Amino acid sequence: MTAAHPLAPEMRVVSLRDLGGLLLALLLVAGPHALRMPWWLTLLTVGLYAWRTQIALSRAAMPSRWLVLAVAALSLAAVYFEYRTLVGRTSGIVLLVLFSGLKLLEMRTHRDGAVLAFLCYFLIVTNLLYTQSIPTAALMCAALLVVTCTLVGFSAPQRSLRANLRTAGLLLAHAAPAALVLFLLFPRVQGPLWGLPQDAYSGVTGLSDSMTPGNLSQLAQSDAVAFRAEFQGDTPAPRQRYWRGPVLWDFDGRTWSMGQNWIEQFEAPGGGSRFEYVVTLEVHNRNWLFALETAASLPERARLTSDGMIVAASPVRSRLRYALASLADAPSALRERRGLLERALLLPESGNPRARALAAEWRRGARDGAEVLLRALDYIRSAGLTYTLEPPLLGHDPVDEFLFQTQAGFCEHFSSAFVFLMRAAGLPARVVTGYQGGEVNTVDRIITVRQSDAHAWAEVFVAGRGWLRVDPTAAAVPGRIESGLARAVRAGEPLPLLIRPQLEWLRSVRHNWEALAHRWNVMVLAYSQERQRDLMASLGMRDTDWRGLTAAMASVLGVFTLVLLAWSLRRLARPDRVQRAWQAFCRKLGARGVARAPHEGPRDYAARAAGRLPAAGAAIQTIAALYLVLRYGRSPTREQVTELERRVRALRLA
Amino acid sequence: MRALLSASRLRNWFYGYAPLERGTVVLGHRRVYIVPTRLGWIYAATLGILLVGSINYALQLGFALTFLLAGMGIAGMVHTTRNLARLAVSTARAESVFAGETAQFRLLLDNRAHYDRPALLARHTGSGAQVVLDVPAGALGEAVLAVPAQRRGWLPLGRVMLETRFPLGLFRAWSYVEPDSRCLVYPRPERTPLPAPAAIAAAGAARAYAQGSDDFSGLRDYQPSDSPRHVAWKAAARSDAMLTKQFSGAAGVELWLDWSHLRGTADAEQRLSRLAGWVLGAEQAGAAYGLRLPGLELAPGRGDAHRSACLQALALHPGA
Numbered sequence: 016m017t018a019a020h021p022l023a024p025e026m027r028v029v030s031l032r033d034l035g036g037l038l039l040a041l042l043l044v045a046g047p048h049a050l051r052m053p054w055w056l057t058l059l060t061v062g063l064y065a066w067r068t069q070i071a072l073s074r075a076a077m078p079s080r081w082l083v084l085a086v087a088a089l090s091l092a093a094v095y096f097e098y099r100t101l102v103g104r105t106s107g108i109v110l111l112v113l114f115s116g117l118k119l120l121e122m123r124t125h126r127d128g129a130v131l132a133f134l135c136y137f138l139i140v141t142n143l144l145y146t147q148s149i150p151t152a153a154l155m156c157a158a159l160l161v162v163t164c165t166l167v168g169f170s171a172p173q174r175s176l177r178a179n180l181r182t183a184g185l186l187l188a189h190a191a192p193a194a195l196v197l198f199l200l201f202p203r204v205q206g207p208l209w210g211l212p213q214d215a216y217s218g219v220t221g222l223s224d225s226m227t228p229g230n231l232s233q234l235a236q237s238d239a240v241a242f243r244a245e246f247q248g249d250t251p252a253p254r255q256r257y258w259r260g261p262v263l264w265d266f267d268g269r270t271w272s273m274g275q276n277w278i279e280q281f282e283a284p285g286g287g288s289r290f291e292y293v294v295t296l297e298v299h300n301r302n303w304l305f306a307l308e309t310a311a312s313l314p315e316r317a318r319l320t321s322d323g324m325i326v327a328a329s330p331v332r333s334r335l336r337y338a339l340a341s342l343a344d345a346p347s348a349l350r351e352r353r354g355l356l357e358r359a360l361l362l363p364e365s366g367n368p369r370a371r372a373l374a375a376e377w378r379r380g381a382r383d384g385a386e387v388l389l390r391a392l393d394y395i396r397s398a399g400l401t402y403t404l405e406p407p408l409l410g411h412d413p414v415d416e417f418l419f420q421t422q423a424g425f426c427e428h429f430s431s432a433f434v435f436l437m438r439a440a441g442l443p444a445r446v447v448t449g450y451q452g453g454e455v456n457t458v459d460r461i462i463t464v465r466q467s468d469a470h471a472w473a474e475v476f477v478a479g480r481g482w483l484r485v486d487p488t489a490a491a492v493p494g495r496i497e498s499g500l501a502r503a504v505r506a507g508e509p510l511p512l513l514i515r516p517q518l519e520w521l522r523s524v525r526h527n528w529e530a531l532a533h534r535w536n537v538m539v540l541a542y543s544q545e546r547q548r549d550l551m552a553s554l555g556m557r558d559t560d561w562r563g564l565t566a567a568m569a570s571v572l573g574v575f576t577l578v579l580l581a582w583s584l585r586r587l588a589r590p591d592r593v594q595r596a597w598q599a600f601c602r603k604l605g606a607r608g609v610a611r612a613p614h615e616g617p618r619d620y621a622a623r624a625a626g627r628l629p630a631a632g633a634a635i636q637t638i639a640a641l642y643l644v645l646r647y648g649r650s651p652t653r654e655q656v657t658e659l660e661r662r663v664r665a666l667r668l669a
Numbered sequence: 670m671r672a673l674l675s676a677s678r679l680r681n682w683f684y685g686y687a688p689l690e691r692g693t694v695v696l697g698h699r700r701v702y703i704v705p706t707r708l709g710w711i712y713a714a715t716l717g718i719l720l721v722g723s724i725n726y727a728l729q730l731g732f733a734l735t736f737l738l739a740g741m742g743i744a745g746m747v748h749t750t751r752n753l754a755r756l757a758v759s760t761a762r763a764e765s766v767f768a769g770e771t772a773q774f775r776l777l778l779d780n781r782a783h784y785d786r787p788a789l790l791a792r793h794t795g796s797g798a799q800v801v802l803d804v805p806a807g808a809l810g811e812a813v814l815a816v817p818a819q820r821r822g823w824l825p826l827g828r829v830m831l832e833t834r835f836p837l838g839l840f841r842a843w844s845y846v847e848p849d850s851r852c853l854v855y856p857r858p859e860r861t862p863l864p865a866p867a868a869i870a871a872a873g874a875a876r877a878y879a880q881g882s883d884d885f886s887g888l889r890d891y892q893p894s895d896s897p898r899h900v901a902w903k904a905a906a907r908s909d910a911m912l913t914k915q916f917s918g919a920a921g922v923e924l925w926l927d928w929s930h931l932r933g934t935a936d937a938e939q940r941l942s943r944l945a946g947w948v949l950g951a952e953q954a955g956a957a958y959g960l961r962l963p964g965l966e967l968a969p970g971r972g973d974a975h976r977s978a979c980l981q982a983l984a985l986h987p988g989a
Contacts, residue, residue, distance in 0.1 A: 020790075021790060021799060021801050022788065022790050022801065022832060022833070022834050022841075024706075024708060024838055125838070126708070129708050129711075129838060130711065133711060133712060133715045136715060136719070136734070136738060137715060137718070137719065139734060140719055140722060140723065140728065140731045140734060140735075143728050143730045143731050143734070144726060144728065147728070147729065147730045151730075152730060155730075155734070159734070159737070163741065163837075166837055166838065167835075167836045167837065169838055170787070170788055170834055170835040170836055170837065170838045171787035171788050171803070171835055171836070172788075173787065173788075173803055174785070174787050174803065178785065182748075182836050183836075185748075186741050186744050186745060186748065186836060186837070187737065187741060189740070189741075189744035189747075189748075190737050190738075190739075190740030190741040190743070190744050191737065191740065192740070193736070193739070193740030193743060193744075194733060194736040194737040194739070194740045195736075197732075197736035197739065197740070198729075198732055198733050198736050201732060201736070203727075204724060332726075332727060333727035333729075539729055539730070539733075540729045540730070541729075542729050572743070575740070575743065576743055576746075576747065579743070579744060579747040580698075580747055580750070583747055583748075583750070583751040583754070613692070
């Protein structure tokens with residue numbers, strides 16, 4: 016009675032084909048992680064996979080439980096040694112990848128195999144934590160198919176791989192409509208359910224709330240997209256593309272930092288040329304949003320600080336879309352708080368004596384602030400400073416060293432030195448960081464701003480003019496603003512791949528691809544609560560909350576199941592046309608008392624029926640003969656089928 | 670009232686059919702049951718974790734994957750049902766066996782659908798005999814269930830469970846059928862020496878017969894009841910006619926295998942076993958033999974048909 020159940024997965028031993036499927040799946044889902052892991056942990060994982068493969072190929076004995084446990088403990092220790100934690104995001108994923116190898120090593124039956132397949136599904140999602148781009152999505156779709164095919168193979172080991180692949184494809188195709196509906200209707204919640212691990216956003220790049228010589232030039236070597244902006248109407252000229260970010264006030268001799276700021280009542284400025292646009296901001300895990308200077312309206316639920324930075328209610332942890340308007344070349348407000356102006360003059364007690372002396376000299380010879388500013392700009396223009404992505408390291412007095420010794424730096428050096436000079440000369444000044452420029456896609460006219468466009472400039476308060484934007488980098492290296500970073504640095508410097516001028520020929524391919532990627536970002540990845548509400552409204556469901564969505568979702572799923580079930584029934588219950596006509600014929604005769612006996616063939620039946628109903632005898636015999644031809648004949652034609660149907664319909668049994 | 674609530678009626682109502690179905694049984698959806706397997710629950714738990722992770726990290730593609738897998742689970746459920754539903758089950762004749770052997774019940778699984786039905790398990794609930802088979806689209810699969818035959822008489826097939834977990838193993842669909850199929854089980858033959866014709870002749874129960882199987886005495890026309898052992902195959906190969914070899918000899922006696930001769934054996938079953946052994950022995954020896962049981966007498970004869978008739982009479986004998 017308690018015989019082993021042959022369909023139970025724990026009773027079925029994993030075959031070489033099953034192992035191959037799982038290895039391929041693991042290659043697809045763990046491969047991208049392996050490229051990110053330290054090489055020796057990658058090697059360890061590959062070693063585990065290879066070990067299991069060798070066991071399968073040579074039909075060797077499986078390693079003992081204790082050996083596997085020992086390797087597991089070793090892996091744990093290795094991960095801890097590398098990351099100093101086991102619960103972080105990166106270390107957790109590395110552990111999962113290692114455990115996939117360990118599970119493989121102790122895999123004997125289909126039960127273990129299925130658990131490993133589920134782990135593969137899980138690893139697919141961990142890949143999405145790093146990137147959700149179209150290529151990643153395509154790779155993960157391939158992985159999904161491989162894992163599912165392997166899972167089907169567990170249930171049907173005798174079947175050909177091709178048939179199993181077809182079944183897996185069919186299952187996924189059937190699942191797609193339900194998945195789409197669930198994706199659109201599942202209520203989205205804002206923010207995480209619980210605290211994320213410390214390194215949850217370790218992969219994100221972007222501006223920080225401070226600036227130390229070297230960190231911007233490092234950022235500028237990244238190809239990563241910072242944000243994209245879609246303009247309604249004209250796009251701003253390159254020299255107008257200053258995307259304002261954090262404003263840095265406090266200087267400790269080396270590092271500029273944001274310090275305290277506070278929210279201010281927003282008052283729309285006037286003048287200048289107005290641009291209206293929508294920004295799709297990538298995740299940067301910070302509160303601030305970027306806007307073209309000067310913002311004329313604020314995105315929903317965002318506010319403005321006293322120094323003109325736009326901040327969101329919470330850090331940007333998923334791709335964010337916001338609409339706003341800006342005024343380019345708008346005049347600044349003329350008044351500023353006394354406290355802020357005093358803060359904008361603060362400098363460390365000592366350091367950079369030569370720069371201080373230079374500033375004091377300007378101040379002595381000038382009538383007012385505006386003249387000091389002009390002198391300073393003249394100096395920057397003529398001092399022979401060069402622009403480089405690989406600035407030399409600076410020592411104790413970074414401003415002096417940059418201005419008088421190395422004379423080569425990135426925008427952070429320029430702006431830092433300039434603001435220092437201004438403050439030393441008695442003009443209130445601050446550093447503004449953000450992005451400058453961006454590339455217009457010729458396909459969809461969207462401006463893509465990358466981390467390589469990261470920039471820092473200065474703002475100087477001049478009595479009677481208000482805060483003025485001064486870009487010392489532009490003054491020293493005019494090409495930076497008009498033609499971008501690639502033209503401004505010397506040939507041979509390590510530029511990010513995508514902005515290298517040598518790759519011009521790739522431009523149109525790239526633009527098309529980026530336009531597609533942007534659509535993907537906007538349509539799929541930036542799908543949010545707001546977009547969901549808009550969609551429901553366009554379907555005529557206003558004010559839907561999660562309850563309405565859940566109800567809609569449940570009913571759609573129910574309908575989906577019923578439709579699938581009906582489909583599976585229909586394909587079975589429906590006999591072909593010939594059979595249906597014959598059944599109708601038998602029913603007609605049955606109604607006249609000549610029912611067909613189960614054992615009776617068409618010929619015998621027709622003969623009996625013709626004998627009982629002689630008036631219709633000829634018609635009955637013809638129909639039976641036609642049926643026999645259609646059923647057993649060599650090449651029945653469509654016309655014959657139609658004729659059979661017609662004759663059965665026309666049969667009158669008086 | 671008691672009859673209404675009897676366990677078997679309740680069970681029949683629950684399983685959606687009355688036992689002993691004749692002819693071909695098509696498994697309707699109504700009688701295909703489906704529940705998640707343990708693996709199915711693990712899958713559901715995995716999906717739960719994926720969903721929570723997707724919410725927490727606001728992973729849109731994570732949502733997409735989770736929902737795709739959820740949809741696949743549901744589609745898998747439908748496919749699992751489909752793998753069993755509308756399967757036409759019938760039985761083929763089961764060859765008679767002796768008690769102590771295994772009856773080979775043949776279950777015919779007719780896949781009239783346009784898709785394959787892989788990995789179908791047929792399991793005899795009484796004995797646990799089971800077999801897994803794939804039935805391709807439009808094909809007829811034969812599941813042979815080896816059910817131990819313990820006692821003589823008719824052995825009904827009883828309830829058979831058909832089960833499948835294809836395609837994902839997340840669900841287990843099953844259905845019960847109880848086809849009207851039975852196997853005749855002859856008594857376990859007990860090989861004892863045949864009763865000596867002389868001894869029996871002395872008792873007046875046998876007389877010398879002109880023909881036996883010792884010496885070849887000629888050919889005659891084949892009759893369907895003749896043993897294949899006695900067909901003149903070489904002669905048949907040369908001409909169209911089937912001929913049977915005839916023998917004459919000392920063994921050519923007429924035997925009466927008589928219940929009453931075993932009066933010394935108290936147990937009726939043992940008597941039947943011994944008689945069955947004699948039938949086999951007599952047939953092997955080529956003798957003509959008759960069988961005499963209380964209330965039943967089979968005239969002497971030989972050949973497979975006669976042998977079967979004798980054994981059937983023994984199998985179905987009401988006993989003491």
